[in-house]
Amino acid sequence: MRRAFPGYAAAPGMALGRVRLEQPARFSIDNTPLPDSETESEVARLERAFAVAREDMAELRRKLHGALAREVGEFIDAHAQLLDDPELIEGLRAMIRKGHYRAAAALKAQRDRLVAVFDNMDDPYLRSRGEDVDHVIARVQSALARQASSEEKKLATRVGEILVAESVAPGELAHMASHGILAVVAGSGSQYSHSAILARSLHLPMLVNTDGVLEDLRDGDLVLVDAVRGEVIVHPAAQDLAQFRNWQREALREGQRLAQLAGAETRTRDGHKLRLYANAERSEDIERARNLGAAGIGLYRTEFLFLAHDGLPSEDEQFHAYRDAVLGAGGLPVTLRTLDLGADKADAAGLVMASEPNPALGVRGVRLSLRQPDVFVTQLRAILRASCYGPLRILVPMVTEAVELVEVRRLLRECARDLRTAGHEIPDQFELGAMVEVPAAALNVRALLEVADFLAIGSNDLTQYVLAADRNNDQLGKLYQPAHPAVLRMLAHVIGRARMARKPVCLCGEIAGDPVFACMLIALGLEDFSMLPDRILAQRDALSRCSRKTMRALAPRLLRARDRDEVAALLEDAQKL
Ligand code: PEP
């Protein structure tokens, strides 16, 4: 029976696929004992599920190439080994034969036992291996559930899978994306979370805050994710499928229209030139940015390299990734942001403290880097070595005070000296910039401008800190408003001060790529925008419809607005002119 659940579209698009529930603990597991007569057929079901899971992994391995194969391949190999572990399989067979467990119940009991063993380990690396056990057993559970034959199975096995989970951490999403999922449905979450940003970058339609979906969906159900209107439809009807096909056709047409803007200049309606940079997390983003005519990479989030890695990437591994980014940009400037771990981005190597009471206000970004000089110096050395291959700028996240940037510059100078002594070619000059995302840094931006070569405004975090509203908390969605006049005043102040100091200032939060905010940012004086590569053409199109002169004249009224609705009304009126 068709059922629809409303959700919030955090990454646009539509997808049709079968459900992969990521919380097997929430499956309704049948715990009634098996009759003697059924134990052998249950063992056979379990073995078939293992075989299917093994085949899934092997297929995935075959599909991976390039850097992804290197990074994700290790995960897959580790998982494949677990699937072949004779003790695990023998233990499960014994539970079914002697304990009369059903296969799913035996798997769950084994999972809980093994995860508890890993959870109690002191070594953070070993502790994190518990997650692998969890993933492997989830795979077998999922294969087991799929054995229940249904009418939909024939259709569903031809399409991909849709990840349905209560919440998805960015590291987990990076990992899942490489498993070929088509879309993500999360029970909680918000559009400004790092997971949502990553989903947009990976072109994965994502619905967040989708109430009731976890209780209702079963592994293998056929669903249509509509992250345009914001709903997930279980057992879609013929008219839903027709709508899906229409959307596919429409998306193709709009893509073709926008494609004509690739490589074009970005100008406002009255001819003022603007620069659109790309935010990048992976090498593919850089290639796409270049093809679309981006002015460069305005924000390269290096932490995703750490999130996708088991343990810490070495200096050489980092150097190769950064050098490839610089080479890939083909002479366009690349702005590498140093590690921004902490808050919702926890790393596999356990650098981030798990138990901070207030992680968003805790040891994150440059605060963490300065407390872990060994890790930070390794990254700075890799960045400096990569800077010989093309124009590279270094950007520091979560700066609160100018002294933090001064300390980073001192470390950079030390690293450059050591590298030169060791025979490396290191350029004499490097550009060092600060992210402005902490209100204190924004209000006191004059001090920062004395020590920074450039600024990048992180409006995602600035908004959450100005409004004291967690960007990941869907309950505060109404309060988290980047167009709030208090945020606007802060943005205008930072942009204005940077322009007075004749230092470049770019905005690289999500609103930089949102057509709804295009004219508003022009009004505040912004000329450099950095966004997901996929947003570049649509934003170029939207900006070409704004008159800079009209918008700049509107700025004083926007900054006097009382609330977001007044801001919206002013913008709407101005756009009619
Ligand atoms: C921001 O805060 O706006 C930003 C660009 O950084 P991130 O989203 O990675 O925190």
Ligand code: MG
């Ligand atoms: Mg930020």
